[in-house]
Amino acid sequence: MTPTKADTTEASSTPPNLDAFFRDIARAYLDTPGSAGKPVVAPKEQLAVPHIWKNEEVQRLLKMSEHVALGERRMLRFINPGTPDWKYVTPTLSMSIQQILPNEFAVPHRHTASAIRFFLSGRSYTTVEEDKCEMQRGDLIVTPGWEWHDYGNESNEPGIWIDARVRHHRTALQRRRPSADDGDRRHLAPGWSHPLSLEEY
Numbered sequence: 001m002t003p004t005k006a007d008t009t010e011a012s013s014t015p016p017n018l019d020a021f022f023r024d025i026a027r028a029y030l031d032t033p034g035s036a037g038k039p040v041v042a043p044k045e046q047l048a049v050p051h052i053w054k055n056e057e058v059q060r061l062l063k064m065s066e067h068v069a070l071g072e073r074r075m076l077r078f079i080n081p082g083t084p085d086w087k088y089v090t091p092t093l094s095m096s097i098q099q100i101l102p103n104e105f106a107v108p109h110r111h112t113a114s115a116i117r118f119f120l121s122g123r124s125y126t127t128v129e130e131d132k133c134e135m136q137r138g139d140l141i142v143t144p145g146w147e148w149h150d151y152g153n154e155s156n157e158p159g160i161w162i163d164a165r166v167r168h169h170r171t172a173l174q175r176r177r178p179s180a181d182d183g184d185r186r187h188l189a190p191g192w193s194h195p196l197s198l199e200e201y
């Protein structure tokens, strides 16, 4: 039997099954902001807070890192306690303290972030493009974004420095990750035979 106008109105006014409704809109990659008893614009759950990393504690942990296989680098990254998921010291700055032991080398790499190295103790070098920059206490070396660079220590004592990198908006927007085949594969240090790597932070 063909439904009357009154029947149609009655059918469309039947309260929908909410579980089915939410399931269907989720399948369609939609949502209904504010429908779960939460504000449409949720307050930020993570907010950077003031914090101090005491040198004594950082140096103690850095010393421990000499005996741990950390992979490519002996690097401790500062993470703001208010934004633990972000892994940054502030919302726009990535920062770490890095140590390289005598006769250690870091694989040449590049990243979109420009960076500074502020050298604290010992001796090491960083090669930026083809400039080998010897580093000692108090030196500041700038690495422009996307420039190949490496690190090495040809001295007989550990080299320690602070790294700081600007967090690019491009990184936050998750743009295409550059491929290892992009651009030249340069050998930075004379006689270098290790593979090159790419990083983003």
Ligand SMILES: [Fe+2]
Pocket: 109, 110, 111, 115, 149
């Ligand atoms: Fe780097």
